Amino acid sequence: MADERVHIRVHGRQRDEAGTLTESRMTAVGRHDAKGGKHFFRYEDHALLEGHAVPTVLKLTPDGLLLLRRSPLEQRLEFVPQEERTSLYRTPYGMLHLAVRTISLFSACRADGTGRIELVYDLFVEGKFQSNNELRIDITTA
DSSP states (O other), X not given: OOOEEEEEEEEEEEEETTOOEEEEEEEXXXXXXXXXXXXXXXXXXXXXXXXXXXXXXXXXXXXXXXXXXOTTOEEEEXXXXXXEEEEEEEEXXXXXXXXXXXXXXXXXXXXXXXXXXXEEEEXXXXXXXXXXXXXXXXXXXX
C-alpha cells in the first residue's frame, strides 16, 4: 500500500499511584504505510515536549504495537498483550529505565490504515510503578 496521509488522534488517560487522573489529547497529520501485514504510522508529536516536534512512529503488527520516538527524546516502547517489556528512555535530563506491562491491546485497522487502536498498560520508571495508562488512537483519512 502506498504512503497515505492520515489524521491521528490520541486520547490518553493516566492514573498515578495516588489515584490522580490526568487526561491528554493530541492530534496530528501523519503518514500511513502497510507492508507485510504490518501498519506503520509516522507523525510529529507537538504535545509531548513543549517547543519541540518529536518524530514518532507506531508500528502495528498482529502481535503487538511498537512506539518509536527520536530526537530530542529517544524512546522505544513495545506493547505485547499480557507481557512486560523493558526499554531505555533518553531525555534531555538523562536516561531512564522503563518497563511497560501491557494489559490489553485491541486494533481494528483497514488496509488504508484507518481505524482504531486501544491500549491499556502499566508504566514503571526505574522499577517503580508510575501509572496505569489507557490510550485510544483514532486514525482517519486526511
